[in-house]
Amino acid sequence: xxxxxxxxxxxxxxxxxxxxxxxxxxxxxxxxxxxxxxxxxxxxxxxxxxxxxxxxxxxxxxxxxxxxxxxxxxxxxx
Numbered sequence: 001x002x003x004x005x006x007x008x009x010x011x012x013x014x015x016x017x018x019x020x021x022x023x024x025x026x027x028x029x030x031x032x033x034x035x036x037x038x039x040x041x042x043x044x045x046x047x048x049x050x051x052x053x054x055x056x057x058x059x060x061x062x063x064x065x066x067x068x069x070x071x072x073x074x075x076x077x078x
Contacts, residue, residue, distance in 0.1 A: 051059050
């Protein structure tokens with residue numbers, strides 16, 4: 001059993017090895033990034049209610065029921 005584990009460990013480690021002729025690519029990054037105009041900025045409240053984007057009233061009702069009946073959240077908010 002230990003022989004198999006040792007062999008698996010050696011094979012896993014050898015998969016992480018990099019060949020001797022590896023050269024890191026030269027990446028050119030801009031000095032500063034600008035906000036993309038195609039992506040809308042979201043606030044934390046938008047992310048907290050992400051399911052509203054599905055326009056599914058059943059999903060919204062289920063999530064609201066879960067939030068209302070979640071005792072851990074009720075204790076945390078108390």
